Amino acid sequence: MLDSATGSLTEQIFETARRAPPAQALQSACLLVTGRDGFLAGRSHAIHLPDTPLVDPAEPAADVGTRSTRTEHGIACFGLVLSEVAPRPLHPRPASAALATLALRAGILAHAMDMAFAHLETRESLGQKTLHHQLIKARFSASSMFVNQLRRKLILSDPRGDIEGCDRLHTEIDTHMVQIAKLMGGHGLREGAVHGLEYLSTLIRATLVPSSHSGV
Incomplete structure (x- = not known):
């Protein structure tokens, strides 16, 4: 039904998201984009596993803190939570x-x-x-x-x-x-x-x- 993979960065992310549990797909995308194990942080929120690092793709070496974390019913079945991230300088995202x-x-x-x-x-x-x-x-x-x-x-x-x-x-x-x-x-x-x-x-x-x- 769908073409086979070719091995590029985007194909690795695509294939993981297609075949692996969502949390693993999100974690893999973060590692491939930033070189750090964790979950990508957006400008104000992040989807992640509890007690795992959040990584800003614009500043991978910087720590990203959270202000609050809540359980979202729609993603709790995947073991994921939604956090509001602490304010930080915003840089252009790669x-x-x-x-x-x-x-x-x-x-x-x-x-x-x-x-x-x-x-x-x-x-x-x-x-x-x-x-x-x-x-x-x-x-x-x-x-x-x-x-x-x-x-x-x-x-x-x-x-x-x-x-x-x-x-x-x-x-x-x-x-x-x-x-x-x-x-x-x-x-x-x-x-x-x-x-x-x-x-x-x-x-x-x-x-x-x-x-x-x-x-x-």
């Missing part, structure tokens, strides 16, 4: 952080697609396999095409460390994630299922993407 965040969210979308496909391939509706319905096939096809195109863009952007239309791409990820979650119906509401991944992806955008549309 382009690698933007690429990593896109790759991370694309991988989570692929993870959700894999879960939805595995759920639907054993089900039938209206006398035929659910996956054989044209609307279902079209949804998976459109999302697969988008993910593969985004991965290729990220790979080509690696040497330059920049990508055009970053905010638009995040919005497209949101749209595809909503559509994939709809395929699961009520089954997607189980802990750790597709709707949990959808919420996590939304939080990642809100915390790690500097934009007038984001910020928890």
Whole structure:
């Protein structure tokens, strides 16, 4: 359904997000971008495992403190918490952080697609396999095409460390994630299922993407 990996930094992040638990994917992205073990801190918030270091991609050597930590029901099933980080000088974030965040969210979308496909391939509706319905096939096809195109863009952007239309791409990820979650119906509401991944992806955008549309 999706192309195979090529081994670039963004592909490593994508594949980890697709196949590993979300906490491991977030931790891997931080290590690959900053060289430090921990979780990426946004301008005001961070998603992380309790009692783990937070790392500013713009200043990896500096410690990032927290002001408060709360349990978010939507991500608690992944062992993650949401913290408000302490004020700190804000420096320009490296382009690698933007690429990593896109790759991370694309991988989570692929993870959700894999879960939805595995759920639907054993089900039938209206006398035929659910996956054989044209609307279902079209949804998976459109999302697969988008993910593969985004991965290729990220790979080509690696040497330059920049990508055009970053905010638009995040919005497209949101749209595809909503559509994939709809395929699961009520089954997607189980802990750790597709709707949990959808919420996590939304939080990642809100915390790690500097934009007038984001910020928890």
